[in-house]
Amino acid sequence: APRVGVLALQGDVREHVAVLEHLGARVTRVRRASELAAVDGLVLPGGESSVIDKLSRVFGLREPLVAALASGLPAYGTCAGLILLADRLEDGIAGQQTLGGLDVTVRRNAFGTQGDSFETALAVPALGDPGVRATFIRAPVVTEVGARATPLAALADGRVVAVEQGALLGSAFHPEVTGEDRFHRRFLDHVRAAA
Numbered sequence: 173a174p175r176v177g178v179l180a181l182q183g184d185v186r187e188h189v190a191v192l193e194h195l196g197a198r199v200t201r202v203r204r205a206s207e208l209a210a211v212d213g214l215v216l217p218g219g220e221s222s223v224i225d226k227l228s229r230v231f232g233l234r235e236p237l238v239a240a241l242a243s244g245l246p247a248y249g250t251c252a253g254l255i256l257l258a259d260r261l262e263d264g265i266a267g268q269q270t271l272g273g274l275d276v277t278v279r280r281n282a283f284g285t286q287g288d289s290f291e292t293a294l295a296v297p298a299l300g301d302p303g304v305r306a307t308f309i310r311a312p313v314v315t316e317v318g319a320r321a322t323p324l325a326a327l328a329d330g331r332v333v334a335v336e337q338g339a340l341l342g343s344a345f346h347p348e349v350t351g352e353d354r355f356h357r358r359f360l361d362h363v364r365a366a367a
């Protein structure tokens with residue numbers, strides 16, 4: 173079984189662990205560099221990207237994470253996790269950094285206060301039919317997809333909300349809260365292919 177980690181500094185760690193274990197993966201909660209070194213893929217959960225960023229430095233994980241992603245560790249980021257995987261962030265709070273990996277620009281909290289959270293049906297051609305029930309919770313959007321990344325899904329207004337680049341996957345929404353497991357399956361496929 174693939175050995176994968178869920179970055180467990182803050183956020184909806186438990187939901188990702190449950191989906192991955194249901195799919196047969198061996199799952200480690202990653203809080204230190206030694207735990208990161210022992211996994212073949214990493215999920216970055218939803219939560220608050222600025223807090224995860226801060227804690228990654230407190231826990232001495234930032235440099236190992238940046239290095240692991242740069243050297244091709246398969247990863248899947250949802251929401252705050254997508255923000256962390258983005259190479260460029262439009263509107264981080266003061267001093268906020270991302271880990272990078274995905275050749276995209278993201279904007280945090282892109283749906284304003286009224287539309288903070290919503291659910292919508294989303295076509296994701298790479299995952300086939302039916303579409304995905306996507307839950308957006310204070311979600312970001314991808315405002316620019318660079319040449320190395322590929323959009324996987326967009327809202328009706330054209331805004332990109334899921335991307336892929338090699339073994340890196342990111343979604344602005346949270347499939348882990350609606351029983352949708354195809355993104356996690358795809359992530360595990362990347363992990364097996366890289367191993």
Ligand code: GLN
Nearest residue numbers: 218219220221251252310
């Ligand atoms: N708004 C959060 C952030 O900027 C992301 C929200 C989420 O992960 N559900 O990090």
